[in-house]
Amino acid sequence: MRSGDQIPIQSTTRNRAMKRHHTARYYAHRVKESLTARITKLICSIFLFILFVLGLIAFILWLSLRPHRPRFHIHEFSIPSFSQEIGYANANIIFNVTDRNPNHKVGFYFDAMQITVNYQEQNIGNVILLFPFYQEPKNTTILYGNIGGAALKLSGELWQQIVADRTRGTLTFSLGLSSSIRFKIFAWISKRHRIHATCAVGVGSDGFILPSYKDKRCPVYFT
Ligand SMILES: *[C@@H]1O[C@H](CO)[C@@H](O)[C@H](O)[C@H]1NC(C)=O
Ligand SMILES: *[C@@H]1O[C@H](CO)[C@@H](O)[C@H](O)[C@H]1NC(C)=O
Numbered sequence: 001m002r003s004g005d006q007i008p009i010q011s012t013t014r015n016r017a018m019k020r021h022h023t024a025r026y027y028a029h030r031v032k033e034s035l036t037a038r039i040t041k042l043i044c045s046i047f048l049f050i051l052f053v054l055g056l057i058a059f060i061l062w063l064s065l066r067p068h069r070p071r072f073h074i075h076e077f078s079i080p081s082f083s084q085e086i087g088y089a090n091a092n093i094i095f096n097v098t099d100r101n102p103n104h105k106v107g108f109y110f111d112a113m114q115i116t117v118n119y120q121e122q123n124i125g126n127v128i129l130l131f132p133f134y135q136e137p138k139n140t141t142i143l144y145g146n147i148g149g150a151a152l153k154l155s156g157e158l159w160q161q162i163v164a165d166r167t168r169g170t171l172t173f174s175l176g177l178s179s180s181i182r183f184k185i186f187a188w189i190s191k192r193h194r195i196h197a198t199c200a201v202g203v204g205s206d207g208f209i210l211p212s213y214k215d216k217r218c219p220v221y222f223t
Helices: 002-065 156-168
Strands: 071-078 092-100 106-110 114-119 122-128 133-135 140-148 171-185 193-203 216-218 220-222
Touching (some): 071 171, 071 193, 092 114, 092 171, 114 140, 156 171, 193 216
Antiparallel strands (some): 071 092, 092 140, 114 122, 114 171, 171 193, 193 220
């Protein structure tokens, strides 16, 4: 039993010695480890800082280059035949929409512009307006046109309806513009995107756009 009692004491002493020994090695190891950790941390910090600066530069570049969509405004829309009472066969629609490139550095390449006129969800006219054109930054293009003759698909029945609606007040048309567009940033040219602008138009009984619809911005979306 005594020798059995002594064994734990001896082993404890040995353990203490071993612990002290381990501790010294442990500290040496830790110093080495902390040095490595510090260097790793430093490298990581430098790397993150470089990444941050690059990100900041990219963000500033993006802010100054980011393409704004073209801005369309409707200025004129009229059916002059209303005041002349010449009937649907000789009716025509005159419109004037401006298309502005609001960017400083981004140019637009437009393909031919397709114009569509709807009256209460019914398509009544289509015309292709411009040949493909390049729009410089900060430039405004006037999209002015006349839809008449065969381009104006007015039946006698629809014309009767329009004339009858006219006596009740406002007539609501919508003028749609659609084209494919490419963005030019320095020498880089994007792929084609389809752009659509839709201008809501209220027309008074005199056949002219109502003041509340004039010079209004037309919402733009891409497909
Ligand atoms: C179209 O509207 C714009 C802006 O109001 C105007 O400057 C331009 O002269 C108009 N063009 C025509 C042909 O009426
Ligand atoms: C817009 O572009 C046309 C054709 O490139 C050019 O003749 C006109 O001067 C430009 N307008 C402005 C305001 O830069």
